Amino acid sequence: MPELNIIYNFIAIILPFEVLQMRFMQQALLGMLLLAPMSALVGVQVVNFRMAFFADAISHSAFTGVAIGLILAISPRWTMPLFGLLVGLAIMYSQRRSLLSNDTIIGVFFSGIVAFGLAVVSRNGNVARDVQSFLYGDILTIGDKDIISMLALLIVLIVFQTIGYNRMLFIGISPVLAKAHRVRVASYQYIYSGLLALVIILSVRAVGVLLVTAMLIVPAAAARNFAKTAGGMLWWALLISIISALIGLIVSAQPWARTASGATVVLIAFLWFLVSAVYAHLGGERSRT
Amino acid sequence: MTEISLSANKTANTSSTPMVKFEDITVVLGGNTILDNVTASVPKGSSTAIVGPNGAGKTTLLMALLGQIPYKGKISIASAESGDQPRIGYVPQRLNFDRAMPLTVMEFMVMGVQRMPLWFGVRNKNYSKAMSLLSMVKLDGLEKRKIGVLSGGEIQKLLLALALGQNPDLLVLDEPAAGVDYQGESVFCELLEGLRQKHGFTQLMVSHDLATVTYHATHVICMNKKVAAEGKPEDVLTNETLKAVFGIHMGLVDSNALPKCRSNCTKANCCGDNENA
Numbered sequence: 001m002p003e004l005n006i007i008y009n010f011i012a013i014i015l016p017f018e019v020l021q022m023r024f025m026q027q028a029l030l031g032m033l034l035l036a037p038m039s040a041l042v043g044v045q046v047v048n049f050r051m052a053f054f055a056d057a058i059s060h061s062a063f064t065g066v067a068i069g070l071i072l073a074i075s076p077r078w079t080m081p082l083f084g085l086l087v088g089l090a091i092m093y094s095q096r097r098s099l100l101s102n103d104t105i106i107g108v109f110f111s112g113i114v115a116f117g118l119a120v121v122s123r124n125g126n127v128a129r130d131v132q133s134f135l136y137g138d139i140l141t142i143g144d145k146d147i148i149s150m151l152a153l154l155i156v157l158i159v160f161q162t163i164g165y166n167r168m169l170f171i172g173i174s175p176v177l178a179k180a181h182r183v184r185v186a187s188y189q190y191i192y193s194g195l196l197a198l199v200i201i202l203s204v205r206a207v208g209v210l211l212v213t214a215m216l217i218v219p220a221a222a223a224r225n226f227a228k229t230a231g232g233m234l235w236w237a238l239l240i241s242i243i244s245a246l247i248g249l250i251v252s253a254q255p256w257a258r259t260a261s262g263a264t265v266v267l268i269a270f271l272w273f274l275v276s277a278v279y280a281h282l283g284g285e286r287s288r289t
Numbered sequence: 290m291t292e293i294s295l296s297a298n299k300t301a302n303t304s305s306t307p308m309v310k311f312e313d314i315t316v317v318l319g320g321n322t323i324l325d326n327v328t329a330s331v332p333k334g335s336s337t338a339i340v341g342p343n344g345a346g347k348t349t350l351l352m353a354l355l356g357q358i359p360y361k362g363k364i365s366i367a368s369a370e371s372g373d374q375p376r377i378g379y380v381p382q383r384l385n386f387d388r389a390m391p392l393t394v395m396e397f398m399v400m401g402v403q404r405m406p407l408w409f410g411v412r413n414k415n416y417s418k419a420m421s422l423l424s425m426v427k428l429d430g431l432e433k434r435k436i437g438v439l440s441g442g443e444i445q446k447l448l449l450a451l452a453l454g455q456n457p458d459l460l461v462l463d464e465p466a467a468g469v470d471y472q473g474e475s476v477f478c479e480l481l482e483g484l485r486q487k488h489g490f491t492q493l494m495v496s497h498d499l500a501t502v503t504y505h506a507t508h509v510i511c512m513n514k515k516v517a518a519e520g521k522p523e524d525v526l527t528n529e530t531l532k533a534v535f536g537i538h539m540g541l542v543d544s545n546a547l548p549k550c551r552s553n554c555t556k557a558n559c560c561g562d563n564e565n566a
Contacts, residue, residue: 048390165406169396173386177448180355180379181401181455228435230392230400231407 004030004091004144015246024140025090029249031142032265033152035206035215036245040237041157042196043220048230049172051196052217053103054091057110058197059212062204064117070124077145081201087113088197092189106166137208137262139200139249146205152197160195161234164188169230180260215262218269219244225276308333308375308459308491309354314318314362316349322514323349324360329510329519331459333367336485336492338522339498342535345513347383347495351463354493355379369458378452378490382463384444388437395419395432398451422450426480442473446480453484460485462494474498478505485526499526 019025046055065083087109094105111221121131133141156205170178171185179185203212223236248265251257257264307330316324326345331337339347346377353360355377365374398419399411399566411419423429426446431439439447451459452492465477482505485492496502502522509525511518513534518525 048387050387071478161408162406165408165549166400166403169392169407170400172390173392173397173400174350174381174384175453176355176357177379177381177384178401179357180461183401224389224391225390228393229407230390230396231410233391234408 004147011085015250017250019250025253027142027144027147028139028261029246031139031147031150031206032245032249032261033242034147034154035203036219036241036265037238038150038157038199039203039215040219040223040241041154041161041234042199043216043241044223044234044237045168045172045192046196046216047220047224048134048169052213053106054088054193055196055200055213055216057091057106057113058084058088058200059204059209060110060117062201062209063121063131064113065201066099066134067117067120080204081198084197084201085194088193089190096189097185100266125192128250131260133208134204135208135210136260137204137206137211139206139261146202150202153195153202157195157199160191164192165231165234168192187258199270207266211262211266214266214269215241218266218273222269222273222276225273240269240272244272294366306333307331308367310365311350311354311365312363312365314350314353314360314364316346316353316358316360318349318358324353325514327362327512327516329493329512329516331491331493331510332508334489336482336506337494337508338502339493339495339510339512340497340502340526341512342497345534347497347512348463350512351461351493351495354461355358367457375458376455378455378457378460380445380448380452380460380462382465382495384448386436390435390437392436393432394423394428394434394436394439394447395540397436397447398422398432398454401451402454418454419450420483422454423447425453425484426450442469442477442479445469445473445477445496447528449477449481449484453488457490462492464495464497474501481505491497499531502526 007030008023011026011029012021015029020029046052061084062080065080066076068074068083069079072079091106091109094109167178167183167188170181170183171188175185175189200212200216203215207215219241220233220237222240223233226236227233245265248268249261251268252259252261252264291427311327311329312457313553314324314327315322327346327350339350349358354364354366366377369375395416396407399415400407402418403412403415405412420429420432423432426449428443428450431443434477436444436447440457449462449465461485462481465481469477476502479493484490494506503526508519509520509522510516511525511534512529517534518527518530
């Protein structure tokens with residue numbers, strides 16, 4: 001894919017770190033720089049709508065997506081996102097229809113899905129190695145195909161947040177009120193869940209099941225502390241996630257660190273959050289006096 | 290339902306076309322009958338209150354009106370004077386949002402109308418319209434505040450401003466003063482009354498506070514799963530009806546001690562006033 005080579009060479013020039021002169025590191029960085037804004041873009045609503053548990057359920061379904069691929073002898077490249085999408089839409093469907101609280105519905109789905117995945121995988125000893133890569137992820141193994149699909153999804157997300165950001169805020173405040181104001185609540189909710197599911201499944205490759213939710217909520221939670229407006233929150237989330245991805249990946253590859261890249265990125269984002277919490281606390285003090 | 294229905298509702302209904310007509314509304318959720326053949330109407334230009342005890346299905350009736358839940362029966366809403374689709378403004382009972390969300394009062398006011406995403410800011414046109422709505426409910430000066438720091442009373446006014454932005458023909462309020470102290474409640478009701486007189490919308494409000502209702506309503510629908518009585522407050526809120534709807538302890542309240550209605554309809558004839566005059 002020659003068109004990506006230009007970008008890789010560009011990365012090597014503008015970031016003249018020794019570690020970034022290798023092709024797999026350039027791919028990893030580009031992957032992170034696409035994933036970070038994606039998770040920031042959907043993460044703003046994950047935080048404001050308290051959907052962290054929803055995100056957890058989908059990330060765990062990635063595992064079951066692979067199991068289904070094994071059964072049907074289809075590449076997990078297809079079964080993972082398709083199954084994740086299905087789970088996201090199914091949770092949203094039952095949430096919209098049921099009187100049970102969200103947590104209960106998601107918890108029930110979650111248990112069933114994880115149990116199914118484990119049951120299938122436990123029959124097949126060869127997959128044990130894959131299980132570990134699912135838990136921790138590995139951004140260093142992503143290829144050009146992954147990068148192209150990330151790029152496509154990022155563009156779709158930018159379009160969605162341009163058209164739907166205000167209405168999504170409204171739905172987050174109150175779906176009933178939004179509907180009374182002629183907002184197409186159901187369409188927005190389904191489209192958002194679908195996009196969220198796809199972002200999560202793509203992120204599982206990079207940072208692993210254990211840290212996907214962190215990628216979504218940590219930058220957005222920090223952004224919330226810094227932002228004075230709902231509009232500003234999106235910019236802060238983008239800024240924090242991109243800087244964390246950049247610093248995290250470079251630090252993880254340093255000879256003195258040699259840490260897992262996903263975990264390092266999340267750690268840097270967490271540092272941002274600590275700073276933001278102090279900032280918010282001081283800001284709160286100021287407004288009280 | 291029909292056997293305890295008062296004759297008052299007949300006088301009320303015949304005088305003009307109602308703004309909203311509920312016909313045989315039945316709602317069953319999870320095997321429980323929440324509304325049982327509710328038939329009632331909201332006269333045009335009136336300030337109508339739905340009263341009843343907790344669990345009487347008052348909010349459910351509003352949700353059916355707003356198309357939020359499936360129901361059996363028929364709800365007809367009169368078209369606007371211009372012949373257009375009627376516009377409905379809705380003020381919910383409470384907002385269950387995350388208070389840490391950095392949404393400002395101004396953003397709250399424009400999020401339903403502005404196309405340009407809020408991460409590019411608020412357009413001037415929308416800004417000035419929102420400011421005039423905020424001043425109508427006396428919230429000007431708070432536009433830069435985050436909504437998470439507003440008091441219960443301020444949130445109620447903000448929700449009212451948002452609903453008024455719809456330029457409503459029908460304003461629907463669900464327990465608008467719940468969680469607000471008595472003084473806040475009466476301020477809110479005065480404000481609402483003034484706005485209704487000025488803009489001429491029909492108002493439909495759910496309440497369990499009988500004093501507020503009799504003070505501010507021109508038409509009352511008294512219900513507990515079924516409609517027990519409907520009509521002018523002084524005709525409906527009799528000791529017998531109250532006892533039937535609210536149960537024994539409400540019988541201790543003497544309906545003669547309730548304040549007299551002091552609101553007027555904005556449309557002539559809507560509550561049968563002329564016939565009684």
